[in-house]
Amino acid sequence: MYPGITKPLASSSLYISISIYLFLFIIYFNQCVRFIFKRLCNITMLPAAAIFHLPWEVNCGKLQEGESVRTFGRLVCYQPEESRATLSAQHASKEHRVVVNTQFVEPFNPIVGAQYIVLGEIENEEEAGVMVRARVLNCVDGVNIPLLQKAITEQRSFFEERKCTQGGASQPADAT
């Protein structure tokens, strides 16, 4: 009887049902994405193992960008406004400096002259050169540096030995 009225009603209900379905779909999709993202994050969230390097090895440029390293040195200066700390170590009567980006480990109590251990990733910057973006910066003042060096070289020679004896038949490293 009033054909003009029924038509818009029909289309509006269709419109409503479509929008409801779309809304539900968006929520479901969102959940799926979150779920996948969570899973991915869980799997990939562990950082790489930070291998011990001696301070003079860090600066020589042999290390790749993004590589996780661990090194040590005496804190010589700290610039909080630039989040930059400088560690120094003596080797073969030369002083070697390692620049550390302390953005992630602030605030920390800087004790100038104390020995520190830094764990972080290598970053190559234009002005500063090689920098270590610290994830961990621990004061270890009182550490026996020669003994620590000995331990590092001992560990290294052990792994070299193993590599030689095993040849190419290394064991499979699963996941990380």
Add this chain to the structure above:
Amino acid sequence: MGTGPGLFCLRSAVCVRHPGDDRVHAGIYFYNSHPIYKVDVMGTVVYKRERDDFFVYGVDDSTGVINCLCWKSDLLKKEEDPSKSAGKHSNGAQGGFNLEAELIKLRQIQQNHCHLELGELLRVRGSVKTSRQQREIMASTYYKVNDPVMAAQIAWMMEVPQLYRQCYDKVLQPTTESDSPVSSLKKATDILQDFFQQNSVTKFRPYDVQDLLLPLISRQPQTDSDEGAVAGPSGVQQLRQLLKEALKVLEEQGIVYHKVKSQDEVYRVTPQDKDLFMAVKDIIREDSKREKYAEKGCHVLHILSAVRQRYSLNVSKAALELVLKSLECNSDIVSTSDNHYTAF
């Protein structure tokens, strides 16, 4: 040896081979040929995730990084407000030693040992598991290590390669074939016991059974290569020594005994000695009729002294216990209570 905890560097913990990685096994891992049950790692916390029931700490010891699942103990789960509870309990305090306050302090210390932040040193011991394609350590024990001058870490870095060189990187030797003195003694006693059983030997002289142990002696010179050739007499001496020790062990266990101690070393084999069995049975039967022992039964020591009086002075308690057990199995006697026996 394979079931004990192993000091592991993480590189190996991450690399342990799982037999048939595509199949699910109940937690069996191997490093070279060593079966792994538990691992022990120490490293810096580089990742932390906290849930109601557990922590997941990512541990990095510079050779590798692995997640450690650390369950919270019940003490840590209940996060009481210390000020509130201190206020509640100090009213009833008797001055001096306040137990409640001390308990709260203890709980706080325990929490400190288990709550770690990034950069702190963690020691974890636990079994290796695979979860979501990743190796993980399910911690049975974990605690924060206070290491202000890196002494613990340095010691660990020096110790672990030694351990690997001496033990883990060597192929596992199953211990069944070893010729150590302890195991050859055990083999000797086993050989003798088998012989007695198979041939129903009642009594023997050491000389009669000496030759049974020859195979054990002839095997030994092969391992002692640095001592040179084993001459004849010393081989015989070794044999006599081994026999003497084996008979001593068997005597202590009660399997053999001297009925009469004389120059002539005649041993009697307890499980085969019918006379001894009869004597013990008679003693128990007669004494059980007496009023004194009718209800409770005869105590082992009473039976022992009776046997020593009537049968032989040299019967040991161990030998008697063997006899009593065997009589009980044959339903000749009954034990009324612990160490008491009566006739059936």
